[in-house]
Amino acid sequence: MKVLYIFAHPEPKSFNAAMKDTALAALKEKGHEVKLSDLYAMEFNPILKASDFPDRKNPDFFNPFLEAIKASKTGAFSPDIKEEMEKVRWADLLIFQFPIYFTAMPALMKGWIDRVLAPGFGFNPVTNSAYDTGLFKVKSAMLAFTAGAPKEVYSEGGAHGDIYRHLESITHCVFEYMGMKVLPSFMVFEAGNMSGERGDEELEKYRQRISEL
């Protein structure tokens, strides 16, 4: 299997980085081909902007949606977007790993989605029924994340509400929107306050989970 691993954490010695290294090793051990987009290390730019489209349909008025549809036909995206699109095209499975900030992805990773999974590339924006006609029907996607809060806070009746509800904006409205199969998320709660022992246990759980993909 071809796996694109998209990762966003600013500290190379963090638990998140250890999760990433654990997953990459487990994937390679199983014989999968792996490409990594380490968004902090790459200094990926998360801001959707006019220069994303070097051959503008309308140079006087920037409509990101219409420019993306045109660029999806001609391939005229900026080089950093094109590079990521190539990895997505290549991959059978996309894994997104990140620490939750305010019940959602860090801006850096949201920006990868905003810019790379463009209209016309991941979904057909004209049909008005993208869920049925998503262009990534043969791919799968999975989230792996850490959260500072305990699991109870992210449960129905908990202060933040059910974690699955928060994930839907990605799992349903991005992954399923593009026709991808969604694999169960791997979640580590109370990640800010872990003993070394619990950290090791969570890494081992993650290694096993990744080995079974």
Added chain:
Amino acid sequence: MKVLYIFAHPEPKSFNAAMKDTALAALKEKGHEVKLSDLYAMEFNPILKASDFPDRKNPDFFNPFLEAIKASKTGAFSPDIKEEMEKVRWADLLIFQFPIYFTAMPALMKGWIDRVLAPGFGFNPVTNSAYDTGLFKVKSAMLAFTAGAPKEVYSEGGAHGDIYRHLESITHCVFEYMGMKVLPSFMVFEAGNMSGERGDEELEKYRQRISEL
């Protein structure tokens, strides 16, 4: 009233920009004091990173959460964050206006939240009951946004699901988390495909709504 208007759209001639201008004019006409954070115009950096904290608690290992708690006590945030924090302290009401990308805020605006509304600044991270002890209890907050999809797509049973569910990550898990009162969101659906006449109607609705704050 003191209003901080946080805005993210890349095109100064867009409908979103017209909404922003309409709101700012209506607020000033009513005698409110207004500050604007136009995130594209400011070239605001949405990426949470080590240099956000010029006086590191631990220079060898970057833990964003612990660094933010320390910086909230000493004030040692990077200048761009400090400037935004000053505006937030000053404001009675925060209005966030943006185009929806993938059922959520653009990365640029999410990054403003990630970096500016730091642990220790907007909420007390130690109590484990931030919803009860939010530090912005005297403030209010409001969302104003455009979405490409029709309202039906964002309703219960619609393809994306209820818009209020998607907004909760912000209205509940950010605004209410910090003790802020949430004002009803102003929403414009099918914004990519508006006649000039409908555009004018929506702007007039927004002007009225803002005038009644």
